[in-house]
Amino acid sequence: EAGVVQSPRYKIIEKKQPVAFWCNPISGHNTLYWYRQNLGQGPELLIRYENEEAVDDSQLPKDRFSAERLKGVDSTLKIQPAELGDSAVYLCASSLGLSRGTDTQYFGPGTRLTVL
Amino acid sequence: AQSVTQLDSQVPVFEEAPVELRCNYSSSVSVYLFWYVQYPNQGLQLLLKYLSGSTLVKGINGFEAEFNKSQTSFHLRKPSVHISDTAEYFCAVSPGTNAGKSTFGDGTTLTVKP
Numbered sequence: 001e002a003g004v005v006q007s008p009r010y011k012i013i014e015k016k017q018p019v020a021f022w023c024n025p026i027s028g029h030n031t032l033y034w035y036r037q038n039l040g041q042g043p044e045l046l047i048r049y050e051n052e053e054a055v056d057d058s059q060l061p062k063d064r065f066s067a068e069r070l071k072g073v074d075s076t077l078k079i080q081p082a083e084l085g086d087s088a089v090y091l092c093a094s095s096l097g098l099s100r101g102t103d104t105q106y107f108g109p110g111t112r113l114t115v116l
Numbered sequence: 117a118q119s120v121t122q123l124d125s126q127v128p129v130f131e132e133a134p135v136e137l138r139c140n141y142s143s144s145v146s147v148y149l150f151w152y153v154q155y156p157n158q159g160l161q162l163l164l165k166y167l168s169g170s171t172l173v174k175g176i177n178g179f180e181a182e183f184n185k186s187q188t189s190f191h192l193r194k195p196s197v198h199i200s201d202t203a204e205y206f207c208a209v210s211p212g213t214n215a216g217k218s219t220f221g222d223g224t225t226l227t228v229k230p
Contacts, residue, residue: 003159004159031216033216040222040223041222041223042120042206042208042220042221042222042223043160043206043220044220045217045218048216048217056216056217091159091160093159093160095216103216104162104165105160105162105216105218106159106162107152107159107160107161108159109157109158109159110159
């Protein structure tokens with residue numbers, strides 16, 4: 001069974017440019033997460049979807065970040081415009097979503113963003 | 117609110133030696149606790165998790181962790197490490213009602229030397 005797929009794996013852009021990341025979760029997983037991992041730190045949750053509904057986006061900087069999960073399957077995270085401080089690894093994870101108490105998250109390999 | 121402190125940023129150890137990676141947490145509610153491993157250029161992989169019941173939790177690759185409520189700790193141990201265990205290890209805590217709301221520590225780099 002394929003794991004969580006993310007693309008691109010690496011992206012280098014100039015500041016003020018837009019950028020988008022794509023995630024395809026494990027088939028049948030209803031819950032999808034986007035995390036940001038800064039260098040030398042653990043992941044920080046940006047947004048969590050239950051099917052197509054964003055149920056937790058309290059940490060998403062809404063002035064420049066947006067996300068969507070149309071049809072409750074794959075998802076796109078966008079930054080517009082990018083700033084130098086957005087350089088990080090963006091991780092996508094998915095889980096079955098059957099029970100919040102025992103749900104195991106499966107992580108993709110991440111997209112490493114460098115903003116110059 | 118909850119927080120996680122991983123007490124060692126780097127742990128060097130020789131092959132076949134035992135290792136302990138330390139994790140303390142803070143929370144005003146009951147918690148679930150997790151340890152993840154991240155190999156270079158890969159995503160995180162769940163090693164083990166504590167939800168309830170026995171305080172000693174066994175995970176994959178020979179790792180185990182012990183939940184200590186009085187000391188608010190969840191240290192990860194392995195009796196004999198291999199070169200292949202070299203990786204970044206993350207401790208995470210979530211409220212007991214929502215495993216999807218995890219807070220991660222900053223990670224411990226385990227380096228196993230021959």
